Amino acid sequence: MTLPQDIPSSAEDYMDSQTHSNRPISSILIIIAMQTEALPLVEKFQLSEDHNSVFPKEVPWVRYHGMYKDLQINLIWPGKDSALGVDSVGTISASLVTYASIQALQPDLIINAGTAGGFKAKGASIGDVFLVSECAFHDRRIPIPVFDLYGVGLKQALKTPNLLAGLDLKVGKLSTGDSLDMSVQDEASIIANDATVKDMEGAAVAYVADMFKVPAIFVKAVTDIVDGEKPTAEEFLQNLATVSAALDEAVTQVIHFISGKCIHEL
Template structure:
């Protein structure tokens, strides 16, 4: 069995032993991102020349301790004016920004549904230990495993312990609600939280050989009594505030360290 150092090397390549100097934070929704942008006093790059012309994507940049920090978001849908949520916009943004900025670490920060059966509460912030999909159902041998796409997160046991973060497996799908089939697959994934982009970003980060940390604040209890949409909207602001407190703690923690330092 590979040790934690071997897993880090596989996930981050040569970057694992390098001191973290540049961090790219990917956030799906503007309401999730702006409290953090304000907390970190980041400045919007209105030209955003690193992005394709016409893309609605946004980038906010600044410094924190010894870190160069960039927050990138997919922006608003051109036709409907709502946040460009889901796996496709997040993947495209992460790939383009990752190639252009060459960060030493990617952080995916956002909101998620949590399962009370796994101990999740509204406002909890989780760090993902594993990623999987629950809505890519391909019932053909081998393709079925590809559809789920299970990936381990980089080992970050020391970071989790020192910052007293909760940890759990993350399951990703492109719907806010949960069908019975989704529920079956989420249970099979042994997930504590579910979101709409995490596993896709893990795939892109692995493709680019850039280490990824995923932080998710719980907005709704999926297996609770309240309707998901109602609870999500009710708790969005509070969850965004939780992220604006937690992400800076993680950034300060990783500053001056290597990815390998996060595990031991």
Template structure:
């Protein structure tokens, strides 16, 4: 993970390139529906003595899969309203706390996303994000405008992309499910193939704390299609979650026994 003008990626690779990846943190999107299949797949156990601060709703599942210590962290449900903790605020907090507590070698942000048919996205497609940026932090002041976009490169994984035949595209993140004209203009400027509600926040924290991060996104709805986003999202969530589950399993199997430089 590296921002423009930063050499942190080189530092991370040189520091860890000869050491097999041992500890992985999977930061799931906020929907519990997207987290539980992976919990079952890797036979993870819920942490009953939380490593997180007392009172927060975040949930950690953990276990050993092959040679990897797997931690899956789900932001949980809002303590007042009982809905899933969606959005960038929970994502950034959970990522920060997970890095501090678990010291991962690699972060995988796994979740669903809207896709753009203009960029070749179809329902059920799985993308590995090449970079992440925000589309709803508009600060029209020199330099602050670039800060608002918050562009971060994902950790490069060309061998992973080739082996699993994943699509690659840019990810744009915002805190709203809909896409008003201002957001649309920013997403187009970001050249995004997929949009979500947490990726760029995870990328920001991973870059800040110098932890490599990759982003696996499965398309539930076509943003520039004919159907209403919310309707299409709910209609396809179950099937696309299965595709995401399969892709993340393949990613984990691929990185097992490998170093960061092998990705």
């Protein structure tokens, strides 16, 4: 991987700059799992695809980049699976992309944006957009003391009280697993996580972001009601395009708000 020239020369220098700097945010890394979710933002911010990739040539990951006001935006989509041609969704792709993107691009802030299932019992409706307060896994069950906590992997999102006050977004907890459907065991874990929304990437992004102490926020738009009457896959596909537009608008508002601000001002 090649590194941009204007980043600190070592990981320690980078972490020090993140911890102690009061400078305005200048670099945002947006991680989005699906092309349908990503392309509206690519068009909105007139981002260009990077054909001289900062990533190894073997991976399908796609980087779009550009400037918006004073912000360098890097949007990373994990691309299509090379064998099956579908979006590379799930925690493995999400964690690998997050790790490689932090190393190559060293952002000030990560935004993990995407669609999610919502729970009507927790107040979620189709098209609602949530700013996530914390992330956890629901399919890493390790019933051994302390390992059980590791399996849940609870991570806090960056606290953004001013962002919440300025935008019309709901707040909820996110639970992540590698299946679109929900087994009985998953349901019990999701309830234990007190989750309002569920996805297939968020907690994996949070795990890597926390490892490198990069602030991260999570914006999730509801495509399907998990505890509703319609089959999840059918409802997800039915609403994906419409809800992706709502996600696009919410992320646009978030980026507008971030421009010119420091992390502690969010």
